Amino acid sequence: MTAIVDLDGVTFAYGDTVAVRDVSLTVEEGDFLGLVGPNGSGKTTLLHLMLGLHEPDEGSVELFGRPVDEFDDGGRIGYVSQKATSRGGAMPVTVRECVTMGRFAHAGRGRLSEADRAAVADAIETVGIVDLADRLVSELSGGQKQRAYIARALASDADLLALDEPTVGVDAESRDAFYALLDELNGEGITIILIEHDIGVVTDRANRIACINTELYHHGDTESFVESDALAEAYGTTGQVVHHHH
Amino acid sequence: MSGDTPSGPRDADAETGMEARPDRGLRRRVELAGIGLTAFVALGMLGFLLLYWARDFPVANQLYATFRSFGRGMDAALGTNVFRHPIMWQSMAVGVLVGVVAPLVGSFLVHREMALIGETLAHTAFAGVAIGILVNATTGWNGSLLLIALVVGILGALVVQWLTERTDAYGDVPIAIMLSGSFAVGTLIVSYGRGLTAINIEGYLFGNLAVVTAEGARLMGALSLLVVAGVALTYKQLLFITFDEQAARVAQLNVTGYNTLLVVLTAVVVVGAMQVLGVILVAAMLVVPVAAASQIARSFRETMYLAVIFGQLSVIGGFAVSIGLGLPSGGSIVVTAIAVYLASIVGSGFSVKAISAHG
Numbered sequence: 001m002t003a004i005v006d007l008d009g010v011t012f013a014y015g016d017t018v019a020v021r022d023v024s025l026t027v028e029e030g031d032f033l034g035l036v037g038p039n040g041s042g043k044t045t046l047l048h049l050m051l052g053l054h055e056p057d058e059g060s061v062e063l064f065g066r067p068v069d070e071f072d073d074g075g076r077i078g079y080v081s082q083k084a085t086s087r088g089g090a091m092p093v094t095v096r097e098c099v100t101m102g103r104f105a106h107a108g109r110g111r112l113s114e115a116d117r118a119a120v121a122d123a124i125e126t127v128g129i130v131d132l133a134d135r136l137v138s139e140l141s142g143g144q145k146q147r148a149y150i151a152r153a154l155a156s157d158a159d160l161l162a163l164d165e166p167t168v169g170v171d172a173e174s175r176d177a178f179y180a181l182l183d184e185l186n187g188e189g190i191t192i193i194l195i196e197h198d199i200g201v202v203t204d205r206a207n208r209i210a211c212i213n214t215e216l217y218h219h220g221d222t223e224s225f226v227e228s229d230a231l232a233e234a235y236g237t238t239g240q241v242v243h244h245h246h
Numbered sequence: 247m248s249g250d251t252p253s254g255p256r257d258a259d260a261e262t263g264m265e266a267r268p269d270r271g272l273r274r275r276v277e278l279a280g281i282g283l284t285a286f287v288a289l290g291m292l293g294f295l296l297l298y299w300a301r302d303f304p305v306a307n308q309l310y311a312t313f314r315s316f317g318r319g320m321d322a323a324l325g326t327n328v329f330r331h332p333i334m335w336q337s338m339a340v341g342v343l344v345g346v347v348a349p350l351v352g353s354f355l356v357h358r359e360m361a362l363i364g365e366t367l368a369h370t371a372f373a374g375v376a377i378g379i380l381v382n383a384t385t386g387w388n389g390s391l392l393l394i395a396l397v398v399g400i401l402g403a404l405v406v407q408w409l410t411e412r413t414d415a416y417g418d419v420p421i422a423i424m425l426s427g428s429f430a431v432g433t434l435i436v437s438y439g440r441g442l443t444a445i446n447i448e449g450y451l452f453g454n455l456a457v458v459t460a461e462g463a464r465l466m467g468a469l470s471l472l473v474v475a476g477v478a479l480t481y482k483q484l485l486f487i488t489f490d491e492q493a494a495r496v497a498q499l500n501v502t503g504y505n506t507l508l509v510v511l512t513a514v515v516v517v518g519a520m521q522v523l524g525v526i527l528v529a530a531m532l533v534v535p536v537a538a539a540s541q542i543a544r545s546f547r548e549t550m551y552l553a554v555i556f557g558q559l560s561v562i563g564g565f566a567v568s569i570g571l572g573l574p575s576g577g578s579i580v581v582t583a584i585a586v587y588l589a590s591i592v593g594s595g596f597s598v599k600a601i602s603a604h605g
Contacts, residue, residue, distance in 0.1 A: 051496050074498030081492045091357040093489055094545040101486045105497040136544065156497070 002029045003065065004160050004191045005050045010059035012042075012049055018214060019045040022059070025210055025219045027193060029159075032186045034206030034222075035195045038235050041213040043195045044082065044164055050193065051079060051162055064159075075105035078153015080146070082164040082195075095140070095148045096133045099123055102155030123154035127181060142167075143174025150181065160191045167196070179205050199231065270544075277548065280555040287558065288346050288470075291339035295467045298332055298460065328569050336463040337455035337522060338565060341579065343470040344519040344531055345561035349539070349553035350477050351515050352532035354488045354508055356540070363509060364529035366406060366421050367399050367516045369429040372525040374398025374517075375450050376435035383439050392462050392517060396469075399513035402428060407509045411502065429525075453524030453576025455568070466518040476511050480504060485546060524576040531557060534583040538590040556586050 005027040012020045019042040027033050027050075037043050048054045049061055052068040061068040064076060102123065103116040124133050127147040132140065137148055146166050153161050161182075167175040183205060186192050196202045202209065209225040211218040211234045218230030225231070297313060300306040317329035328334050355361055374395035381387055381394070402424065409420035436447055449457035477484070483504050486494040495501050512532070519528045539552035563586075564579030571578075 053492060053495055072498050074496060077496050079493050079496040081490070090540065091489060092540055092543045092546055092549050093485075097485070097546055098489065101482075101489065101493075104482045104486050104494075104499070134544070152493075162496075 003027070003062065004029055004031070005193070006062040006065075007046075007050065008060045008062075010046075010049055010056045010061060012045060012054055012056050020049060020056075020212070021215050023212065023216045024059075025216060027160075027191060027208075029191055030186070030189055031208050032182070032192045032206045033194065033208045033210060034202030035193060035210050035212065036197075036199050036202055036231075036234075037212040037217075039197075041234070043212060046210075046212060047162055047164055047193065047195060051077065073105075075102075075156045076159045077162060078102065078150070078156055078158035078160070079162045080149040080153065080164065080166055082168070090138055093137050094134055095124065095129060095137055095151075096120065098137050098148050099133075099151045099155050102152040102158075105156055119157070120155045123151040126154055127151045141174070142170040143178060146170060146174075146178055147181070150185075154185075158190065160193070161185065162193045164195045165197060166194070167198075167201075175201075273544075277551045277555070280558075281551050284346060284554055284558045287562075288342055291335075291342045292467050292470075294335050295339050295463055298336070299464060326569065332460075333458070334455065334569075336460060337458040337575070340458050340463050340466045340518065341522045341561040341565055341575070342558065343466050344515070344522060345535075345557040346554055347470050347473040347515050348519055348531035349535040349557035350550065351473065351508070351511050352536040353539075353546075353550045353553050354484050355512060355532055356536040357488050361529065361533045362418065362421055362425070363406060363512055364516055364532040366425040366428075367402055367509070367513045368520060368525045368528040369425050369432070370402030371395040371399035371513070371517045371520055372450060373402075373428040373432035373435070375447075375520075376432040376439070379447070380435050380439040390459075390461050390465070392459075392465055392521070395520065396465070396514065396517045399517045400510055403509040403513035404506065407506050411505075449524075450520060451524050451526055452574050453520075453522050453527060453579075455522065455575050458521045462521050466521070469514050469518050473511050473514055476507065480507060484508060489546075522575050523579060524574075527576040527580045530580040530583060531560070534580070534587050535560060538583075538587040541587075541590040541594040556583070556590070560586055 003026050005025075007026070008024050010020060010023045011018065023046060035043050035047065045054065049056055050063070050068075052061070052063065052071060055069070063071040064073065099120050100112065100116070103112060103119060124130055127150050129144060129147045129151065132144060132148070137145060140148065149166075150161070163182075167178060170178065179201065182192055182194070192206075194202065194206065203222050203226055206222055208220065209218060209222050210216060211225065211230045213234040213236075217234040218225050218228055294313065297306055297310050301310040314330065314332075317331075317335070320329040321327060352361075352364070355363060372395075374397065375391050377398060378389070378391035378394035382389070382391070406421065406424055409424070413420055448454070483494070483499050486497070486499060487501055487504050491501060515532065516528050519531055523531060535556035536549065536553045538556045539549045543549035543552055560579055560583035563582040564575065567573060567582060568575040568578035
């Protein structure tokens, strides 16, 4: 097993407010890691630290075996931010243009090659939005938008998908279909890190769970998380993991 | 994930394209014709600037004489007294080039919610003009005001970029401070230098065809080539950053570098455009044609094409109004641009109807 992300004693504060304290965890190749915790618990900050969007105050972060500030192979990561999917911006960008952005980490300055175009078409087909390719992203439903962003990540040949609450505002049916797609991609060997507020969904889908509330309360396989008290401790209440049955 | 089954997806694309094809094909042809015409006019204007510059050399001399008689012919045909004067062609050249480069850069600015940056940099450039006037008056140095405005404008762009990086957003507070602060400095310098110089500062404030000098027009020509090349070379990166800055950072794009490039290109456009549009109206050409294009565009590429076409329509229409009615060029161009914008709103209403009728 190769470490995709390796955090060692990572601490990060916004001014005087510590958002993440002394977190050490490793995401292995092929993991489907669910990142859970209460609102404001530092989940998004932790994800940003993993991806190099924040620099830790203490500790170290490695991405694909390299210190995160030296990592330069952006095409290996597909990132879907909370902002990207929730924005109601009116920028006229088609699904195809959006997915094509996934190739920009590879294409440099020149024109896109045939292989680039093929990768884009392939990604659009994989997520099942061929009929939406020429529609504007701003006109899509939440679930369709998610697929467009996942296609962008796939077009970049990403080995790691990092998703920050991707199904907020998505109806239940589209959400199930979306998670089925994630399962499929994980089955093909793509490592997934998923922030999801619905703990039932995460424990159904992910094979590893990291539970955080500033500090790391649990990191391990899903079964041990369900059996542990980490959830209650992190949320400060006695919570019960709810399983959805499909 | 990529590339191993190229034929399948492309066939699928072809299938899905079928439905909307006749409409899209016509639309595309009209756009391409518009872009082609714009490029033709812009290249013609660059050609004129080159010819005017080289008019003392033998071959150019003859070509220039031919061009002058063409201008006189136009005047005779239109009953005007405009096209025989090289200074008018210079102004028109600057206008046409502004009509290309301002919407080009504006397409990114508008969708990053940075529309006011153009306004800010225009005010900074105005401070540059004021400094230039003062230096000219006090030292006897006879350099180009625009060159000083360009330097000050670019420095202003770098300061805005630095401020926004540190405030962690394109917040409007640092921009508002820069905007009014640099204009305040400009007015102080102008008022201090009043009496020392005969240069008409109003021309820079409101735009005036007569402000355009041969040197200013040549500078605009060179800057336009720079801006078009800059946008063409970094189109993909600017698009990605504009659409989803965080994802672009994760993809290891040099976001700070491209952001800096964008504000510097904006400063360059603004200084060029200030000559015909004036400090106060310059931001309009960065914003209004893009807003009009965004009303009806069906992709980002189409937004850029339409913004350039609308920009050109505004400039040429505005010149016609300005020359025909003897009004200031800046106001005429901006009012024409707003007319185009209103028309695009009406047009987008019509196209929505047409689509639902097909459905």
